[in-house]
Amino acid sequence: MRRYTGMPLTVCRHLVWRVVGDPAAVAELLAPIVSIGKKRSAGHGHVLTWTVDEEPAANRWEFAHLYPDGRLGRTAPAACLHGRSGVRTGGEGRMGLRPPYMHRARRLPVVLPAR
Incomplete structure (x- = not known):
């Protein structure tokens, strides 16, 4: 017997994370990740592209500890x-x-x- 359960879904065009690290190394870590979140095998959370932007003037402590x-x-x-x-x-x-x-x-x- 098949069951269909409702699942909350949030559609978004962009997610932003603030990280501390070498931009090239961060991009390399993200490259193999093609989806995020739950139910990835059902096609949810598909990532189209990753973009890593460097902010040289960023406060490293703030980026490591605080929300924007x-x-x-x-x-x-x-x-x-x-x-x-x-x-x-x-x-x-x-x-x-x-x-x-x-x-x-x-x-x-x-x-x-x-x-």
Whole structure:
């Protein structure tokens, strides 16, 4: 018996990521990726092209940690935000940043991403 289930789908023409790294190396990493997201085998998430633009004046810390609107975009050690006021976060907690994530020895104070 076949079942058809509804699936949310977002159609978009462009996605933008901010990354830190050598543009040629980033382009090389992206080249073999032909689709992203769930249900790729059903044809969803097909990528037509990748474009890597370099921004020499970009702040590497901001690109590695913040969303373009200035909110914290990833879990970071609390010390990483020391001296950086005005960054909107999702609060503080204790968790592992490296595997094994659940091991007690890996847990440390972190700042959570903003919603």
